[in-house]
Amino acid sequence: MSITVPPADPVPESPLPPGGETAWIEVIQKMDEVYNDLLQYEVALEEKNAALEESHQFIESVLASMSDILIVCDRNGSIEEVNPSLRHISGKTAEELVHTPLFELFADDGEKAKARDVFTRYAREGVHDCEFFLRAGDGSTVPVSMNCTPRVSQTGKLMGMVVTGRPVGELRKAYSALRQAHDDLKRTQGQLLHAEKMVSLGRLVAGVAHELNNPISFVLGNVLSLKRYASRLESYLASVHASDAAEDGALQAMRQELRIDRILADMPHLIDGMIEGAERTRDIVDALKRFSAVDKATPEQVNLNDVVERSVRWVVQSASAKFAVDIDLPPDLVCSGSSGQLQQVVMNLVQNACDATARQPEPSLRICGCLEQGMAVLRFIDNGPxxxxxxxxxxFEPFFTTKPVGQGTGLGLSISYGIVDRHGGKLSASNIAGGGAEFILALPVDNR
Structure with missing residues (x-):
């Protein structure tokens, strides 16, 4: 059996001319190069887009963190862009604000007309720190210090403007608080200087009192001795005049010429006056020493009757007008503490009453006292307003005063309240029916 094999197909001839394959390879290589370039351009474009997006996010974060408002407008005054600060103040969204006229943000027609005039006249030069009132979302007005800068193209053509503004309400509050703090600092500085002067004055008073105490004691002792000697001389002269020598004409003439009888009659009054003056001076010196004395660690017995009497005498003597003080205290009101500090408290209360009643036709103060439940209670009642x-x-707050500037430190009642509290007492104030004020000072009684 024989098998017949068909003849093979003939191999077709190449359609490319000689050297055509090389040309195709070059074309493919060029296409690869173009593709690579396109890939590089795409990568670079993506990087630039990422950088642009990052820059955009950075700008948005900066705008969002700005407390000042920012408005970008076109040349016709139509809003193109706003920041969150303006949206917060106006109570509107960005979609509600964009493409609306800039001047619709202002509070009223007067502010709108003022803004149009200013922005029209100074659009090219810019506007700097011009205050306007904007309408807030709750209907209130917000004062804003605004600046305007023109936006121009590369050819110098006006494209619009950028408006920035800073609400000045908070700035005014901060400035007011700063000014108040500055005034408080100045007042505190003055009060510290005054306190230092008072400390120096206390030292001076203590020194003067100490220096006066010795000569006053010397004078008082000598006057008392002189009084005893005068009594003896008077007895001796009486005996001489009653003797036979009194009949001597020369002695009688000398007696009349020297006015011996008148001298003997005036001498007791003169000596009594000297003793009274010396004793009053001694009391004043003693009061000065007590008032200026440094606080003692251990309390002492204090006679409130003497404290009130000294305080009233000192205030009344220094008062410019007639100031009547009526004192009605039970005898021997005694407490435990510092005599100088309690005298400072009473003097403050009496002086305040004197100042409060200065404009009354007949300024007066009534001080009465009693014992209530183991407390010595003193009431200071004036006839002021x-x-x-x-x-x-x-x-009783520090630095509080109703007196004009320069006439009060605002520390008197505050210091007095602290002194009374340290003594275990109470100090209060109230108004009384019919006009006038009443201060009540209550201190624990010393039962020793």
């Missing part, structure tokens, strides 16, 4: 109700809760 009383204390305003809004001031009653502030009287």
């Amino acid at each position: 009383g204390i305003p109700a809004e001031h009653l809760n502030c009287l």
Whole structure:
């Protein structure tokens, strides 16, 4: 059996001319190069897009963190872009603000007209720190210090403007707080200087009192001795005049010429006056020493009757007008503490009453006292205009005063309240029916 094999197909001839394969290879290589370039361009474009997106996010974060408002407008004054600060103030979204006129943000027609005039006249030069009132989302007005800068193209053509603004309400509050702090600092500085002067004055008074004490004691002792000697001389001269020598004409003439009888009659009054003056000076020196004395660690017995009497005498003597003080105290009101500090408290209360009643036709103060439940209670009642109700809760606060600047430090009642509290007592104030103020000083009684 024979098998017939068909003849093989003839091999077709190449359609490319000689050297055509090389050309195709070059074309493919060029296409690969172009593709690679396109890939590189795409990578570079993606990197630039990422950088642009990062820059955009950075700008948005900066704008979002700005407390100042920012508005970008076109040349016709239509809003193109705003920042969150303006959206917060106006109470509107960005979609509600974009493409609306800039001047619709202002509070009223007057502010709108003012803004149009300013921005029109100074659009090329810019606007700097011009205050306008904007309408807030709650209907209130917000003062804003605004600046405007023109936006121009590369050819110098006006494209629009950028408006920035800073709400000045908070700045005003901060400035007001700063000014108040500065005033408080100045007042505190003045009060510290005053306190230092008072410390120096206390030292001076203590020194003067110490220096006066010795000569006053010397004078008082000599006057008392002189009084005893005068009594003896008077007895001796009486005996001489009653003797036979009294009949001597020359002696009688000398007696009349020298006015011996008148001298003998005046001498007791003169000596008594000297003793009274010396004793009063001694009391003043003793009071000065007590008032200026440094606080003692251990309390002492204090006679409140003497404290009130000295304080009233000192205030009344220094008062420019007639100031009547009526004292009605039971005898021997005694407490435990510092005599100088309690005298400072009483002097402050009496002086305040004197100042409060200065404009009254007949200024007066009544001081009465009693014993209540183991407390010595002193009431200081004046006939002044009383204390305003809004001031009653502030009287004992440091630096609070209703007196004009330069006439009060605002520390008197505050210091007095602290002194009374340290002594275990209470100090309060109220108004009385019919006008006038009443200060009540209560101190524990010393039963020793």
